[in-house]
Ligand SMILES: Nc1ncnc2c1ncn2[C@@H]1O[C@H](COP(=O)(O)OP(=O)(O)OP(=O)(O)O)[C@@H](O)[C@H]1O
């Protein structure tokens with residue numbers, strides 16, 4: 001699916017859920033913003049004909065850390081057997097549209113490293129997420145040994161009945177819920193400016209930073225294990241251990 005000179009170091013993150021409006025673009029853009037801040041520039045790939053991820057990128061001012069964008073919807077869901085990803089990219093974040101067919105789903109998830117599924121904690125969303133995840137595991141035949149799947153609960157008001165339903169459902173599938181995003185205008189305002197929560201003034205978004213950090217820590221754990229990396233001596237104290245080197249000193 002992707003063509004890049006350093007393919008084995010490319011972390012492919014897919015954000016999907018066949019249900020509309022559950023927060024796919026919000027999550028994809030926030031993950032892209034994190035990788036941009038950390039560098040090198042990530043690539044955000046938008047398969048949704050509405051192009052909201054690309055619109056978000058258009059709003060991003062040039063003084064912000066760079067993010068490459070690919071409007072893959074111009075080629076259709078199946079039309080991009082190979083996408084040329086810039087050689088300086090080490091993370092690709094794919095924003096998929098709602099209502100994607102099972103056949104198209106396979107095309108996208110088979111070479112993903114990490115799959116993030118945002119779910120709203122309403123009864124109808126949980127019902128449709130359970131059907132969709134069952135399809136993903138059974139009909140699409142997703143092999144969970146080579147990739148990880150996680151749920152991000154979005155727009156949550158805890159201790160409601162639907163919240164309890166969501167946690168029970170996930171426990172039964174043994175899929176982790178890596179983060180809980182609260183319902184907050186901060187996400188809406190960040191989206192309007194082409195930035196992520198991590199790029200907003202800290203005093204306004206303290207709680208939301210924790211939520212986004214939980215997502216990216218989960219992504220980075222996987223990446224570190226996959227690349228068989230160690231932390232450069234002297235940098236062990238850094239959160240997220242940003243400095244990675246190949247494990248040459250084993
Ligand atoms: N945690 C949140 N708090 C408040 N608003 C949110 C939150 N997450 C998403 N939204 C808002 O909800 C709307 C839908 O979110 P988003 O576009 O990310 O969903 P989506 O799954 O990509 O939708 P679609 O299926 O149409 O592509 C947007 O207006 C977004 O700003």
Ligand SMILES: [Mg+2]
Nearest residue numbers: 024025048052
């Ligand atoms: Mg979207």
